[in-house]
Amino acid sequence: MFVPNQLVVYPAQGVGRVEKVESQTIGGSAAAEFYIVRILSNNVTLMVPVKNATNVGLRAVCSAEKGNSILQSLADRSDFTGYTGQNWNRRYREYSEKLKSGELADVAYVLKELLLIGKDKELSFGERRLLEQAMGLITLELAHALDREQAAVQSEIEAMFADVLEAQEKN
Template identity: 35%
Template sequence: MSKSKKKEFQPNEFVVYPAHGVGKIVSVETQEVAGFELEMFVIAFEKDKMTLRVPTHKATEVGMRALSTPDVVSHAMKTLRGKAKVKKAMWSRRAQEYEQKINSGDLIAIAEVVRDLHRADDQREQSYSERQLYEAALERLTREIAAVAGNDEKAAAEEIGSVLVGRAA
């Protein structure tokens, strides 16, 4: 691999890391690991006050990706408008599926979780674990939509909220 090859990801770019959501590449650094020089992306997840180092050659392999395109975002919003699909499986099984979708880093899958776990005010109470999964999915969705639109999370949250409320009507 030649040094001149453009890297897929650049510093100051937002990326999505499946298990953590939207982060920003702050730099590319070289570290010595077990006697080998290893080039790493340094990714900051400001909201979580966390920094992650990902070997540059492993980035796509671990599922790191660029932000979704506006097309994918509008598909995710369309997904939110859909009717919630509630499976009759036991909660532990469904919870596992929801968690996999959230950690897949796939915006559409995350939107499905938000859609399926969203409760209108007049609907039955959510269990603690349902609410945890819902909030995790909602946060991932909100952060990525905000990053794609280049606006703040408050605006993205309002947009998502109005879609969810409008759906119930």
């Protein structure tokens, strides 16, 4: 159960704040409880049924410990096998699904993969959009988890991939 003012994460939308929990009647059926969540990045308001919140992936912002673990996983390139020449369309679908999962580790995986693939080849327009989305989702959640500014978290991640970003600028 989430409470008003609690920070939560809604898959593919990012960090939001529970504004209230209210009971509403939708479509003439019995009243149901809803979380009213305002997404911080775009000020969109979502109504999430309380009894369905877990199924849609609504979760609390990660702990500082998990946030630091995610930063360490981003810095570790040992699990990156390199650009395999996989069809960009297939990669795009795979990465889109991972972003929709709402799992922070999945979002970090997409971010790292796209940054590293971008070192070897130019990313498609769609892949660049996914990269921006993943960066926004990661940096905002980690900023709240680690009590830091989002720009500072993004700068730290960009510093980890400075060699990659330089290579992309040259392409």
